[in-house]
Amino acid sequence: MASETNVMPLIQVEELGKVYGNFTALDRCSLQIHAGEIFGLLGPNGAGKTTLMRCLLGFIRPTSGRARIGGFDCWTQRTQAHSLLTYMPAQPQLPRLMRARDVLRFFADVRPPMPSEAGRESTTTAIESTTSPATRRFERACQLADRLQLDLNRWVALMSTGMRQKLAIAATLCSDAPLVFLDEPTANLDPDVRSQLLQELDDLRRRGTTIVFSSHVLSEIEQICDRVAVLAKGRLVGLSEMHRLQQGSVITGKLPSNTKLEVPGERIDWTEPGRFKWQSYRPLEELLPSLLSLGVSELKIENLGLLDIYHQHLSYRPPDAAAFQLKDAGSGQ
């Protein structure tokens, strides 16, 4: 029983769907995200990434299915679920008639102390315990803003888009919430600040924070995510561990006539008679002996990049999504 409790996912999404009139924004999406993971959401515009995030955040009521965060239903118990998370939208908007410092003060003060913070308070030294969790959050936010070179005395209304994004990052990451949702967090950032943010996320990962990260920048996803889900037209069309995806390879070659190559669950394209292109996630040491035994010639093996995988998922949509779902060794799904 104890081990079952330990592996209980932080986020559980079961057959989640959202329909607007005739338009299906999210179609029976199921996934689990475990504590400590950095989970990437990929997909073209309108694929359903933001709808999925907004369902998880309790902003929109799912038409079907359910989603839970830390055991709390994302719609009916959203306030409890929100105590476990923090969120930065794709285009963060903050109160314009406030100074940056006041904004950070607000986001630091508005959260009740986390159980972990309350526990920590009792074990801190006498000097540290005089500062409240809100004050500590505020100080943390100020330090982060300082690292992001943000002027805290400036009015939000007078800030550029990038500066507002930095302020939103500081306001979001100052909390000690165990779960962070980031919707395209690097969209308006210059390269220096972008790498600074990725560094901050790496620090969060080391502290055991779970991060759900949506981005169009595949290199970022590749760099920091442990698992990645690909959505297309509201459906979850791919879900796998990043290291497993990085193991993927494109194998091309020529087979003697009358030789068939069929692998269940894998995609093999025949470019011309006898010539094949096979995208596989199986270990090469397992594949090569079999291929060589079939008498393959002109063999060429290339690494499969995330962009190829992304395109592959978007172009290949079988009627039964379950048959397509990549085997996910780590999560036990």
Added chain:
Amino acid sequence: MIGPLLRKTWLETRWLLGGCLVLMCFFFWLRVWLVSRLDSGRFQQILELLPNQIRSLVRVDFSFIVTHTGRVSIGFEEPMVVLIMAIWCISRGSDLVSGELSRGTMEMLLAQPISRRRAFFVPMLYALAGVTLLAMVSLVGTWLGVATIQANEAYYPSIKIPLVGTSLPIPFAKPIETRVPMSELVDWRDFWPGAVNLFAVGVAMLGFATVFSAYDRFRWRAIGGVAITLILMSILKVVSMSYAPVAWLGWLSIFSAFEPALFISQTSTDPNAVWSLYFLGKQDVLLFSHWTYNLVLLGLGASLIWHSSRVFERRDLPAPL
């Protein structure tokens, strides 16, 4: 969590609130100053020139209007007063949901462990506090005017009739102009029913603004909707008062229950009207007191606010465009 939300609302709206309060206070001071410029006799002459159609739009006795108290009380019905209150109510009510949604600030706010009910009612309490302050400031402005301004009063010299012990004014003599402190002519405490009525109509306007805001995602549309509604209700009131066969239209307007000058006149002339819900007027006609009208307005405003909160709690929050 209430403190940070209140502080945020204050930081966002302090200039608007301050501006409205100063303007309201100044307007009432100005009203007292204007009243002090014109003595009662001259004002009565002006009133007598008014055509009957205009007179039918005034529910207050003319004998009350010609007094200094009556003329100051008309200030509560001035379009400027209603406009200031409407600016505050519409701006705050429309901002509650559709304003935050259209600006995109709602998302980061509601991603915090704040229930939607709390995110709704804390700024709403602040908006109600603003309505209360505006109503109170109307009294403060009046008090300031009464305390600082002297009125022009003209009276005819009189002759004392021996033995009878009475005086008779000499009508053909030149009137004597004097300056009398307004505090000798007007007691600012008489105007509290006007301030209460102003508060009640403010709550009702806030309720309407909040309903439009709760259903919509665009603030401009919520503002347009509530502004058109309030203008229509003003027109309905005027039409219902000027044409008897359609007097029932008055029931469709919140402004039919906004009669501060009437309520001030009732409470200052009839002690029975001060605290009861109804009282016997002239010729033993049963009349509703200002409390009844205020309770109707407050009840309507409260129901609209409650309904808006329910809508907000259950609705989807669309992504900002």
